Amino acid sequence: MADRTVSVAEPILGDEEHENVEAVLDSGRFLQGPMVEEFEQKWADFVGVDHAVAVSNGTTAIQLTLNAIGLEPGDEVIVPSLTFGSTATAVVHQAGVPVFADIDRELYTLDHTDLERCLSDRTEAVMPVHLYGHPAEMDEIVAFADEHDLYVIEDAAQAHGARYKGDVVGSIGDAGCFSFYATKNITTGEGGIVTTDNDAIAEQVRLLRSHAMSDRDHHVELGYNYRMSDINGAIGTAQVDRLEEFNARRREISERLLSELADQEWLEPATVRDYVDHAYFWAPIEIDTEVTGMSGKEVREALLERGVETRHRYVDPLYDQPVFENHRGFNSEFPWSVNDADHDYDLSLPNVEAVAGNTLGLPNHPGLDEADVDYVIETLREFGETL
Numbered sequence: 001m002a003d004r005t006v007s008v009a010e011p012i013l014g015d016e017e018h019e020n021v022e023a024v025l026d027s028g029r030f031l032q033g034p035m036v037e038e039f040e041q042k043w044a045d046f047v048g049v050d051h052a053v054a055v056s057n058g059t060t061a062i063q064l065t066l067n068a069i070g071l072e073p074g075d076e077v078i079v080p081s082l083t084f085g086s087t088a089t090a091v092v093h094q095a096g097v098p099v100f101a102d103i104d105r106e107l108y109t110l111d112h113t114d115l116e117r118c119l120s121d122r123t124e125a126v127m128p129v130h131l132y133g134h135p136a137e138m139d140e141i142v143a144f145a146d147e148h149d150l151y152v153i154e155d156a157a158q159a160h161g162a163r164y165k166g167d168v169v170g171s172i173g174d175a176g177c178f179s180f181y182a183t184k185n186i187t188t189g190e191g192g193i194v195t196t197d198n199d200a201i202a203e204q205v206r207l208l209r210s211h212a213m214s215d216r217d218h219h220v221e222l223g224y225n226y227r228m229s230d231i232n233g234a235i236g237t238a239q240v241d242r243l244e245e246f247n248a249r250r251r252e253i254s255e256r257l258l259s260e261l262a263d264q265e266w267l268e269p270a271t272v273r274d275y276v277d278h279a280y281f282w283a284p285i286e287i288d289t290e291v292t293g294m295s296g297k298e299v300r301e302a303l304l305e306r307g308v309e310t311r312h313r314y315v316d317p318l319y320d321q322p323v324f325e326n327h328r329g330f331n332s333e334f335p336w337s338v339n340d341a342d343h344d345y346d347l348s349l350p351n352v353e354a355v356a357g358n359t360l361g362l363p364n365h366p367g368l369d370e371a372d373v374d375y376v377i378e379t380l381r382e383f384g385e386t387l
């Protein structure tokens, strides 16, 4: 039996979240309303954009943004191969085609030097992911997009409050998409938001999220019910006020973990560029499986037995996921069949192949105290001694 158990993620909810939710419940009005509006305004101010439009989750935020930039069936969006599935499935929901790029070997984010290979005359957008909270290399990605007249959509689902050269992520591309799922740096339970300075994108996302109704009687195009309820908004508006404080604590814990474990031969702490503020959704380490003689999954299990919970993702490159490998969707091969000639998912990209399955995220949420952090460091050191 381990001395203690240190969890990898926990939502932290205070009095304000409870009071706000109670006020919504007492009002008898749970639908999208004033709490969602307040949350949107605060998020737009925080990110530094003209518009923030709340939706049901991060996946629908991406889907509606792709619609709003004018994506048509068969259009292509370049995405990194190491990310949560919905970065790419949201492209397919919009009848687009995800094209998988390699990742930067040090940062794990989209490798801008692989963009040229992914380009075709159907490419409409590039979607970098600020993976684990580290911003992608935006200068190079935006320059490439400008040169080829592409939209840049930031998948910022893991990077609330991260900054790239001083700019808050979600304000750098044409639009940013966030998730407020329960494990994220701040949460609404389930929720998402689109940030943009582009009036037309914001207006289209607002229209589509609520059945594309121009008024009570008219559906002007194919809309969705992707609204956020006021119960979720009530949690979100209180959480935004606490994000900087949460992130400061995440940073403190993560920097301590990564620096104090840097001498361990069996792991490599993640690289952090000096021009970013990392949001540390994860405190990532890469396992050297030659030294451990164990897979990432086995290391995760060994640490769990010792009371340290870790994240272990992403195990396979996205192009190896059955959904993409076997073209499973819409009960047919649509939409991959649209551009058959361009698409080969029989890929093996060197950097993502080297990393997939070998990264672990250490416990770093702001609810941990110093004794928890000490325990994580001691446990990993003791594990290192067994190798």
Ligand SMILES: Cc1ncc(COP(=O)(O)O)c(C=O)c1O
Pocket (backbone or CB within 6 Å): 057, 058, 059, 060, 083, 084, 086, 087, 129, 155, 157, 158, 178, 179, 180, 181, 191, 192
């Ligand atoms: C990188 C990334 N993109 C998109 C999403 C989708 O967000 P949601 O789960 O809110 O739909 C996630 C969710 O975890 C994510 O990590």
